[in-house]
Amino acid sequence: MVVPANPKIYHIVHVDRLPSIIAGGALWCDGRVIRQGAEGTTIGMSDIKRRRLEELTLENSHPELFVGECVPFYFCPRSVMLFLIHMRNHELAYKGGQGPIVHLEADLYEAVEWAEEHDKRWAFTLSNAGSYYFEDRCSLDDLEEINWDAVRALDWRGGLKEGKQAEFLVENHFPWRLVRRIGVHSERVYRQVLNLLPDDGHRPTVEIKNDWYY
Template identity: 45%
Template sequence: MPLHYPSVLLYHITEIANLPSIIQGGWLLSDARVASLAHEVIGHGHIKARRLTELTIPCCGNRFVGEFVPFYYCPRSPMLFTINQGNVGKPRGHQKEIVHLVTTVQNATGLNFPWAISDGNAGARGVLFNSEIEALDALDWGAIRTTNWAGLTRQKQAEFLVADYFPWSYIESPRFL
């Protein structure tokens, strides 16, 4: 069945503790923009640093990956799993402190901000980026949708990236999973 691009769901994960500042500010911010704010960070520090200083998105003017707000295409991402396992400096079971902020591709592309699709974890080397909506067709949707991603981690971690900011008003629902 072909994808209906506008209705493809996008999931951004953040600490529940970050919600008040996101709502008050009106925006989700890229790591580059949020760096100077009091904010709970939930990723691997070395990967976040690489996203901010080493990895660029050629189809978006070679801007750094860390200048984009990241979204996954699934609610149960490998990143959420590793957070819950206690692998990023948070206690084991930390998933209960995470909220999924859900929107759609239609909302994300309708902003007229630069955006890109990665075919894997945008914080890894060798990932391909594209800013054509048809790149969604090339993603491994079987891997993205599976709950058993052994051997498929790269594909499952494909991302939709929006430059700099994403408006809170475009979040359709926060979900606690």
């Protein structure tokens, strides 16, 4: 598969989690959030979060590192997970829909450079890192193994679902200052995010991105 010239990565959070991210200067892995607590709404499936923390490791790349001890990103907006949130899937405790969810966009190569400079392990998976059968890699030379057609697909039926859920994972935390853009669903959330950003700190570009949502 042809790797994009400048691949981006996307982390999704409820907008009310932004104040704690900004105050702490970082996005934190689920392991730390659960141990220490964090203000704001938790999204995602609790049983899969537990599995990522207690059972699943990056077997090929860092076999002693649990998936849940990493900050996860997708390689695209409008993820399969966001669809489940939009549909208010019965397995989700969160039932608020996609409206309050924001996309935090960063640059993949910049993320890898930061991780290596700060001795943070990183990897990417070829499918959902919450499943029992994903494959992981930790070399940028292997990016072509990602199904980029699936990642880019807006309609991921017909066998594209697994490839679309490929993840980038970085150990422990990811710096807020590397978030380059925030994509939101509506004017209301756009204004909410602008009001949350510090006047004298890092202020990513904020855009209403309807095509990043269902």
